[in-house]
Amino acid sequence: MEIVISGSVAYDYLMTFPGKFKEHILIDKLEAISLSFLVNSLVRRRGGIAPNIAYNLALLGGTPKIFATVGTDFEDYRAWLEERGVDTTYAKVIDGELTASFFATTDQDNAQLASFYSGAMAHSPSLSLYDLETKPDLVLISPTEPEAMDRYIAEAKEMGIDYIYDPSQQIVYFDGDTLRRGFEGAKAMFVNEYEFELVRNKTGMSEREVLSEMDFLVVTLGEKGVAVYQGESVITVKAVPPQRIVDPTGAGDAFRGGFLTGYRLGWDFQTCAQMGALSATYCLESDGPQGQSYTIEEYVQRYRQNYEDGRLDELLNN
Ligand SMILES: Nc1ncnc2c1ncn2[C@@H]1O[C@H](COP(=O)(O)OP(=O)(O)OP(=O)(O)O)[C@@H](O)[C@H]1O
Numbered sequence: 001m002e003i004v005i006s007g008s009v010a011y012d013y014l015m016t017f018p019g020k021f022k023e024h025i026l027i028d029k030l031e032a033i034s035l036s037f038l039v040n041s042l043v044r045r046r047g048g049i050a051p052n053i054a055y056n057l058a059l060l061g062g063t064p065k066i067f068a069t070v071g072t073d074f075e076d077y078r079a080w081l082e083e084r085g086v087d088t089t090y091a092k093v094i095d096g097e098l099t100a101s102f103f104a105t106t107d108q109d110n111a112q113l114a115s116f117y118s119g120a121m122a123h124s125p126s127l128s129l130y131d132l133e134t135k136p137d138l139v140l141i142s143p144t145e146p147e148a149m150d151r152y153i154a155e156a157k158e159m160g161i162d163y164i165y166d167p168s169q170q171i172v173y174f175d176g177d178t179l180r181r182g183f184e185g186a187k188a189m190f191v192n193e194y195e196f197e198l199v200r201n202k203t204g205m206s207e208r209e210v211l212s213e214m215d216f217l218v219v220t221l222g223e224k225g226v227a228v229y230q231g232e233s234v235i236t237v238k239a240v241p242p243q244r245i246v247d248p249t250g251a252g253d254a255f256r257g258g259f260l261t262g263y264r265l266g267w268d269f270q271t272c273a274q275m276g277a278l279s280a281t282y283c284l285e286s287d288g289p290q291g292q293s294y295t296i297e298e299y300v301q302r303y304r305q306n307y308e309d310g311r312l313d314e315l316l317n318n
């Protein structure tokens with residue numbers, strides 16, 4: 001199954017300030033605020049929704065294609081992804097632009113000051129599904145420029161390509177009509193519990209009505225696990241207890257990678273959801289959204305420690 005994943009591609013520049021911002025902000029001088037913090041650590045991490053999800057599919061033997069615009073500083077990220085099985089053919093470099101970048105400084109109270117620069121991502125509405133070399137079996141529409149998401153949705157519908165709508169953090173910016181355009185006619189939608197409530201509020205639609213617009217709906221429930229709705233049926237799956245939570249960033253993306261691995265192999269929703277939960281837990285236990293790594297054998301073994309059913313044997317021979 002050929003899976004194309006659209007969504008942001010970004011570098012995260014994360015800094016820590018060994019003090020407290022609040023001790024340096026003069027409330028009566030706010031109009032002239034000018035502060036510079038000497039930070040004692042800086043890391044650049046690979047991020048962005050499309051590669052986060054793709055990386056998790058690749059860990060389990062998939063070769064997903066990311067579909068996004070990137071900057072001239074993308075080449076080492078590209079090499080890293082390719083080495084791990086992610087196909088970057090459709091990651092288009094925009095001359096004279098930098099890859100989208102998130103800059104965040106965190107202080108000793110965990111207060112954060114951050115900026116996000118879209119850079120090359122602002123060009124994502126110029127990409128078209130019509131330019132793909134072959135027609136994919138599935139397109140994932142994950143957060144990037146809203147205009148780009150709209151375009152890919154419209155094109156997937158015109159071209160008759162199955163797509164999964166994954167609006168996540170963009171839901172807050174979308175109105176009810178935009179959301180509805182996204183999920184009506186979709187193969188599926190991925191949301192967390194809170195996002196699903198937002199979708200219902202913004203569209204004024206009931207759970208039943210939303211569900212009737214798509215084939216199946218996946219609602220992740222954090223530490224409570226996940227629910228998959230299809231027609232009249234609902235399957236719920238428990239989360240996999242993490243040994244320890246190192247960093248929650250990217251758990252939702254990892255879930256999607258695990259779930260879609262089961263889906264690409266044609267497996268039942270219970271197995272897909274369990275794989276999503278296990279992939280998410282590996283991510284919680286590591287630093288950053290692509291910090292986890294494991295062999296397929298280790299994955300299958302851990303799966304068996306947590307779940308009884310499933311068809312994971314086939315993954316070993318895939
Ligand atoms: N504390 C936890 N313990 C175990 N599993 C967890 C925990 N938090 C999240 N998960 C797993 O990750 C999946 C996705 O988590 P969640 O529902 O929080 O998504 P999300 O809010 O979209 O995440 P993100 O913050 O990455 O966007 C859950 O279905 C669950 O399997």
Ligand SMILES: [Mg+2]
Nearest residue numbers: 168169192252
């Ligand atoms: Mg999420």
